[in-house]
Amino acid sequence: MQLQAPPRRGFFVYARRMESVTELRVRYAETDAMGIVHHATYPVWMELGRSDFLRQLGQSYAAWEARGVRLVVNEIRVRFRNPARYDELVQVRTSLLESGRRRITFGYRIERGGILLAEGESVHLVANSDNRARVLPEDLLALIQRA
Amino acid sequence: MQLQAPPRRGFFVYARRMESVTELRVRYAETDAMGIVHHATYPVWMELGRSDFLRQLGQSYAAWEARGVRLVVNEIRVRFRNPARYDELVQVRTSLLESGRRRITFGYRIERGGILLAEGESVHLVANSDNRARVLPEDLLALIQRA
Amino acid sequence: MQLQAPPRRGFFVYARRMESVTELRVRYAETDAMGIVHHATYPVWMELGRSDFLRQLGQSYAAWEARGVRLVVNEIRVRFRNPARYDELVQVRTSLLESGRRRITFGYRIERGGILLAEGESVHLVANSDNRARVLPEDLLALIQRA
Amino acid sequence: MQLQAPPRRGFFVYARRMESVTELRVRYAETDAMGIVHHATYPVWMELGRSDFLRQLGQSYAAWEARGVRLVVNEIRVRFRNPARYDELVQVRTSLLESGRRRITFGYRIERGGILLAEGESVHLVANSDNRARVLPEDLLALIQRA
Structure with missing residues (x-):
C-alpha cells in the first residue's frame, strides 16, 4: 500500500x-497468435489487483466470502494502450x-x-452467498471507506 | 445474419x-467458485461473436489477418445482468x-x-501485421459499411 | 453417438x-505467441467432449451433479501430434x-x-458434492457400461 | 535453485x-463451479515452473525463443492428489x-x-521458429545437462 503522489491523468480520475x-510475470498461456497478451487476460489481472488491494486493506476477499459477503462484478471496462x-x-x-454500502x-x-x-475499472454489487443483494457489514464498510 | 426487428433498449444503442x-454451450472451465461463469469469459465470447459476424459478412477474420489486416482491441466494456x-x-x-477506415x-x-x-462493446483500431495503424482496404471497408 | 468402425491404432487402445x-471452432483466445493453440486448451476440449458423450448417453453431467454425483479428475494425459x-x-x-463403480x-x-x-485420456474418481469418494448410482453405472 | 535433499517418492522418479x-497465489479465475482449481490450470502452472527453471539455469525461455529455439510440448501428464x-x-x-539434443x-x-x-511431467521436442525439429545449440545443451 503506497501513497500515490501526484494525481494521475487519464481515462479514469483517481481521487x-x-x-x-x-507485480506479475506474463504467462505464455496469456499470449495469443498476435504475439501479445490476449485482451481477456486483463480483467483477470485486475481481479488479482483487487484481491491484493483488499488483503492489504486488512481482510482478504477469501475472508469476505467466508463471512457471506461477495463482490459480484456488475461492469468492467478496459482501455488498452500498449501491448504486453x-x-x-x-x-x-x-x-x-x-x-458505498451496496x-x-x-x-x-x-x-x-x-x-x-492499460487502464480499467470494475463496478461491483455487494451480495450474499446466494448472489442476492445485501449491504456491506459495518466493519467492512469502515475498512473500505478508509482506503 | 438476421434482420433485427425492433430497436433494442439498453446500455448500448443498436443503430x-x-x-x-x-450459439455456444457453457464450458465447465468457464465457471468459477461462485458457481457461475467467470466475468473474464465474456470478452472471449464477444470475440467469438465478432469472428462469426465477419465470416457471415463474407470474409473471415482469419482471411483479414492473412491479408495483413488486424483489428487490434482498443477498448472493451461489459455490463453484467444475469449469471450463466x-x-x-x-x-x-x-x-x-x-x-470507419481506422x-x-x-x-x-x-x-x-x-x-x-450481458451487454458489451469492443472498440478496435485497424493495424497491419506489425500492429501499426493502417487504413482498411477499400473492399473490407465496403463490406463493413454494408453491415 | 456413432459406431466406430475399425479399431483405431495409436497411443490408447480403443476397445x-x-x-x-x-465439433468446435478454435478461439483466438486459445492460441498463443507460437501462433498455435496453447497446449493447456486441450484438457478443456476433452472436457467438452466428455460432456457431450454423457449427454448423448442419456443424462447430462449437469444432471449428474444435480444428483450429487461428480467425476473428479484424477489424472490427465495428452499427446500432441499436430498443431491447431x-x-x-x-x-x-x-x-x-x-x-467401474468408483x-x-x-x-x-x-x-x-x-x-x-492430439490423443488424450482422463481418469475420474466418482465423488459426492463434498468431493468425497462414493460409488456410482446403479442407473448411471448401467448407462455407462452400455456405452 | 536448490539442492533437493532426499530422493522423492511418487509417480515420477526425480533423478x-x-x-x-x-510460488503463486491461486486466482479466482482459475477456480471452477466445484469450488476448486480447474484441472486445466495445472499445465499452465507447470509452464510457469518450467519458465522459472530455465531462467534460474541462466537463460530465460524468452531468450531461447529470440535465438530461434523452441521447446514444443509433445506430451503432458498430470496426476491430481489434493484440490487447491x-x-x-x-x-x-x-x-x-x-x-537430450532433441x-x-x-x-x-x-x-x-x-x-x-499434483504431480506432472511434460515432454518437449526442440524446434526452430517454424516449429520444425532441430537440435539444441551446444551452449544450451551444456546448460541443460548441468541441471
Whole structure:
C-alpha cells in the first residue's frame, strides 16, 4: 500500500489516495497468435489487483466470502494502450474509486516499468452467498471507506 | 445474419440492422467458485461473436489477418445482468456500432433463451501485421459499411 | 453417438464401440505467441467432449451433479501430434476406456478433418458434492457400461 | 535453485538434483463451479515452473525463443492428489527428468505448504521458429545437462 503522489491523468480520475501494487510475470498461456497478451487476460489481472488491494486493506476477499459477503462484478471496462509480451514483469496498480454500502468501484492502471499498458475499472454489487443483494457489514464498510 | 426487428433498449444503442447470432454451450472451465461463469469469459465470447459476424459478412477474420489486416482491441466494456451456468446454451448477438477506415466498434448482447445475460462493446483500431495503424482496404471497408 | 468402425491404432487402445463427436471452432483466445493453440486448451476440449458423450448417453453431467454425483479428475494425459490454429474446425472424438463403480476413464482423439492433432485420456474418481469418494448410482453405472 | 535433499517418492522418479520453486497465489479465475482449481490450470502452472527453471539455469525461455529455439510440448501428464482453492499459496517444484539434443522432459511437484496437490511431467521436442525439429545449440545443451 503506497501513497500515490501526484494525481494521475487519464481515462479514469483517481481521487483516492491508497493504491496497491501487484507485480506479475506474463504467462505464455496469456499470449495469443498476435504475439501479445490476449485482451481477456486483463480483467483477470485486475481481479488479482483487487484481491491484493483488499488483503492489504486488512481482510482478504477469501475472508469476505467466508463471512457471506461477495463482490459480484456488475461492469468492467478496459482501455488498452500498449501491448504486453511473454515473460515481461507487469504491475497492476489498484485504487478504490467509489465505495458505498451496496456498490464499490475499483480503478486499475496496468504498467510495465512506468509504461502504461492499460487502464480499467470494475463496478461491483455487494451480495450474499446466494448472489442476492445485501449491504456491506459495518466493519467492512469502515475498512473500505478508509482506503 | 438476421434482420433485427425492433430497436433494442439498453446500455448500448443498436443503430445497425445486421446482427449475427453465435450459439455456444457453457464450458465447465468457464465457471468459477461462485458457481457461475467467470466475468473474464465474456470478452472471449464477444470475440467469438465478432469472428462469426465477419465470416457471415463474407470474409473471415482469419482471411483479414492473412491479408495483413488486424483489428487490434482498443477498448472493451461489459455490463453484467444475469449469471450463466455450466452447460447452458448461450447466444451472442453481434452488431456493428461504428465503422470507419481506422476504427470499428462492435456491440454485443449475450442472452440465454431471450434472457439478457450481458451487454458489451469492443472498440478496435485497424493495424497491419506489425500492429501499426493502417487504413482498411477499400473492399473490407465496403463490406463493413454494408453491415 | 456413432459406431466406430475399425479399431483405431495409436497411443490408447480403443476397445469401446461408442464414440461421441464434438465439433468446435478454435478461439483466438486459445492460441498463443507460437501462433498455435496453447497446449493447456486441450484438457478443456476433452472436457467438452466428455460432456457431450454423457449427454448423448442419456443424462447430462449437469444432471449428474444435480444428483450429487461428480467425476473428479484424477489424472490427465495428452499427446500432441499436430498443431491447431485460429478459426479451424476441430473434432473431439470421445470414448469410454474403463467404467467401474468408483473409477471411469475416457479416451479422446482430437482431429481436424481426419488429421490427428492430439490423443488424450482422463481418469475420474466418482465423488459426492463434498468431493468425497462414493460409488456410482446403479442407473448411471448401467448407462455407462452400455456405452 | 536448490539442492533437493532426499530422493522423492511418487509417480515420477526425480533423478536430477536441481529444482526450482515457483510460488503463486491461486486466482479466482482459475477456480471452477466445484469450488476448486480447474484441472486445466495445472499445465499452465507447470509452464510457469518450467519458465522459472530455465531462467534460474541462466537463460530465460524468452531468450531461447529470440535465438530461434523452441521447446514444443509433445506430451503432458498430470496426476491430481489434493484440490487447491482460491487465494491459497501454491509452490511449483520443477526438475529436469531427461535432457537430450532433441527431447527434454520436465517433472513437477505442485504443493501447498508441503501438501502434495499434483504431480506432472511434460515432454518437449526442440524446434526452430517454424516449429520444425532441430537440435539444441551446444551452449544450451551444456546448460541443460548441468541441471
